[in-house]
Amino acid sequence: MPGLLRGVARTAVVAGTATAVSNRVSRRQAGRWAQQDYAQQEQYARQEQYAQQAPPPAAPPPATTDDDMSRKIDQLKQLGDLKAQGVLTDEEFAEQKRRLLG
Missing domain, CATH: 1.10.10 (Arc Repressor Mutant, subunit A)
Incomplete structure (x- = not known):
């Protein structure tokens, strides 16, 4: 029976470690996605701001010779x-x- 108890304990430790690692990887990946979303939103906002700016003034007509x-x-x-x-x-x-x- 001590061998059986040792096997169950080992399985519990391995499963707990796997769960902790999986959760950490998920949180890190979610953080990366959030950073990408933020960067895309910033880029979109800059494009919108640029599009709303007034167009450059028209070039003056060429001088006649x-x-x-x-x-x-x-x-x-x-x-x-x-x-x-x-x-x-x-x-x-x-x-x-x-x-x-x-």
Whole structure:
């Protein structure tokens, strides 16, 4: 009977140790998951904050050079000639002029 009692005691010790180790592993894994969730929530919050920020201001229009200006003047002259010839109506001329000058 002492051998049987010793076997039962040994089994109880092994089972208790296994339970303690299993609980510790579970708690540690739960802590890791909580850290990952927290990190993901922080990242999501930063993305939301970034998305709500005002967009950057629009770039200023490029400066016109002398070549650009002379090209536009030539095109305006051509439009004026077409209007004088009756090819363009007043509305068409005004629309083309507006597109050309921006």
